[in-house]
Amino acid sequence: MGCERMEDKSSYHIVYDKLWQDIKKRDPLEITKVRAVSYDNDSRQFGVIFFDEAYILDCDQKTICRKADGHVPDAMAKIIILNYLASAQPLPETASRWVSIKEIPGGMIFYSAFYKTAISVLIEAFGYHSGLLMTVSRPLGGKIGPFGDKSIVFRAFPEMPLCIILWEGDEEVQANATILYDPSIVHMLESAIIIDLGVYLAGRLKKMAVF
Template structure:
């Protein structure tokens, strides 16, 4: 595990342990087993167990361990638990998210948006097939779009526009307003990168 990931991983575990379980379950759509000291969390429509004593995260159905980036996002989701002020539903880009979204967007565009364009900009319908393996459902945006239910309170949308000889393809990753109340801005960015990487990797692996 890379050093920066390990630091974030350990910090969020500690933050969770310092909170009262009731505070987390009150402010997040998760359950808690007080006998085992375990949380159960829905992540991309799969149920995961967060074992606090062992500091491990695994899929409930088969015991599969969650990868490090997904683990950090999930830990931050619990560690960041606090009362929310819900906003009306609409989609916004990273640039519109307060506290750093616009600042980090150029790097996010390079690392997460451009790979989506390369993977799906000339075959937008392929996005539907690949996204279905992650529980994505079709949306009526662009040439192809999918919505992911990341956590019960967090949805995200990936949109692709096909290019041709005259117009370059394009893509975007959209969030719901208030996502910065559910995750730290670094995890907000990390979540977008996580989705992009999973989609691109699964597209490439199918070729």
């Protein structure tokens, strides 16, 4: 199955084209040196691993599709993947710790919206079904983490970990959740895209949940 050409005229189309322009202006070797991606000079295609799945980015056709079956990711995933390449720069050393969205530049401003579109989605889907979180996380490369009642560490991209933490609720205790990032993410994605990444993961996990 081949990659489909993006034809929608929604608001993100301008951003999509701009990110492709930014990528195509750069020497692909500059990107592959600082990001865990591959590039084929003959086909002019990047190979990117996104949540443990291989994707092909065709620079001529400006398309993105999953290598295994040609599946085209949704709009948010496309923008995240393109931003990851377009923002590729050498990474400075950062402390080995986890940070919340509130510690990301600009994160406090958007925390209320982030809670509604990411955290509350996780609580609704898994707050009283914590075992289900691990089940649906496996296809995305999720590994058991050390926090809360249940925590799962993902790699959005090979060098970009993030962690979902869940505290399961019951009749007396309200369920809760959070998403943590490695601080190096601020050097790999724009702040708005970091927020989108959490929203995307929460939404995808919820869609995969089967009760």
